[in-house]
Amino acid sequence: MSVELRDSMCFGCSPQNPIGLKLKFIHDGDICRSYFTGSREHEGWPGIMHGGLLTTLLDEVMAQWLYERDIMAMTVEINVKFSKPVPIGQQFAVEGKQESKKGRLIVLEGQVLLSDGTVATKATAKFIQVKNSI
Numbered sequence: 251m252s253v254e255l256r257d258s259m260c261f262g263c264s265p266q267n268p269i270g271l272k273l274k275f276i277h278d279g280d281i282c283r284s285y286f287t288g289s290r291e292h293e294g295w296p297g298i299m300h301g302g303l304l305t306t307l308l309d310e311v312m313a314q315w316l317y318e319r320d321i322m323a324m325t326v327e328i329n330v331k332f333s334k335p336v337p338i339g340q341q342f343a344v345e346g347k348q349e350s351k352k353g354r355l356i357v358l359e360g361q362v363l364l365s366d367g368t369v370a371t372k373a374t375a376k377f378i379q380v381k382n383s384i
């Protein structure tokens with residue numbers, strides 16, 4: 251890969267981005283998972299995670315599913331369904347996995363799971379594979 255984590259300022263995963271989310275990932279079989287606990291800076295409505303940030307988290311775990319497999323790809327489309335509010339101050343899981351691949355087009359699915367297992371948010375995203383020189 252020409253893009254290395256150590257040089258990255260990725261808002262989602264870089265350890266050196268001072269305003270980034272500094273996410274860590276667990277690759278569990280065909281699932282990429284991260285855990286996050288929102289704080290006041292991450293809220294939209296009081297006490298509730300901002301939907302745009304949930305979208306960022308979902309985009310990131312899906313992108314990391316690909317990165318782990320040395321597939322360099324960029325998000326070209328993402329659809330998110332927010333079904334339940336995600337409270338700040340409580341840890342939740344964000345998961346992504348591949349749904350299909352056809353040529354350069356890779357479709358991934360993601361979900362946000364509350365600590366009791368409730369699926370609060372679901373996403374489907376399309377990624378296009380690019381050359382290893384972003």
Ligand SMILES: CCCCCCCCCCCC(=O)SCCNC(=O)CCNC(=O)[C@H](O)C(C)(C)COP(=O)(O)OP(=O)(O)OC[C@H]1O[C@@H](n2cnc3c(N)ncnc32)[C@H](O)[C@@H]1OP(=O)(O)O
Pocket residue numbers: 253254255256258260262263309310313314317323324325326327353354355376378380
């Ligand atoms: C180290 C740190 C770790 C880093 C770890 C990773 C961190 C990731 C961060 C999160 C991920 C992001 O946010 S990524 C950032 C946000 N995304 C972007 O900025 C992407 C912007 N878009 C682009 O630059 C471009 O669209 C490209 C390069 C992705 C693709 O352009 P292209 O190479 O010209 O390809 P193009 O011909 O348009 O499309 C290729 C084929 O896909 C089809 N196609 C294109 N879009 C779609 C679509 N929405 N739905 C269906 N099909 C589509 C086309 O019809 C075509 O089919 P056919 O004619 O071949 O049949």
